[in-house]
Amino acid sequence: MVRLRTLVQTLVAFGTNAYLLFPFGGSVIYQGPLKAVCHPGLNCYSCPGALLSCPVGAVQNFLAAIRFHAPGALPHPGAIVVGYLGFIGTMVGRLPCGWLCPFGFIQDLIHKIPVRKFSLWEPLRWVKYGVLAVLVVILPLVLVDSTGLGHPWFCKLLCPAGTLEGALPMILLKPSLWVTLGVYFWNKITILTILLILMVFISRPFCRMLCPLGAFYSLFTRMTLVHLEFIEGNCVECGACTRKCPTGVKPAEEFDSPECIMCLKCLDACQFRALQFGIRRPPAPEKKRAVSPL
């Protein structure tokens, strides 16, 4: 399963960033029809190789453009992206984080560097919901510039995928951009550097602390169509599943955890078949107790 996941991650990361014409004149980024489709993971659409759009960037830009009072403004709430992400979230929860997200794959690769590893302080898990609410939804809706439009604040202030996949290749390909770089760029470079260092010591720090896409998918983990089922009778409490989990979930204690990225490492680790991956069964109806006549 580990090899299969690495293969899928590699194919998706390279397959969705396969625009190879950027060094040969024309546009620096791909501008074809595939850009109408959003990536299920976090992948900057300004990456010179990107074939798909970024769902988080698209949602923010939709919200930033909603101005009901302004004539000619877009009345679109981004239903296409919310519908798309909600559909994926309801079907498979955070599975795209574990299998399809290119930035998650980068974190997995960096974490392979053999040094002493540390666990994440658990309350930091909640920060990503704040990032989703404030930087992706509220600020693009509320803060407007002199033209009356909002800005994608997550992209502007935080997104390390944008810095790594979009900004750095872009300023190398277009040196004229250097003169336009300001405080936002250096802020994002600092955040990216801190996260890259953290990735070496802590597994998936960005996904667990800051990713708004992971936060959105995690809203559905208790009602997804597929899930990891824990079979209590088979568990011998050896803790092998917990030790293997890249996001610090204890599968035997936290059922349908919002932190679970369905990488299925726990499934491989368990030798007693206490975990099964499949379609969620509806809860069995409670049987009414027969009341014995007095």
Add this chain to the structure above:
Amino acid sequence: MPKKAVWLIIFFTLLFIWGINSGELDFVQNLGNTICLNCIGVG
């Protein structure tokens, strides 16, 4: 299959179709075709 998941899948499918019919596809396409200066940190 759990009922809640089925209803949510229907809801999000309808939302997606509504988005396509209201022209949001062009917005995403135009967005993807321009270099995201915010992502780069210009400004």
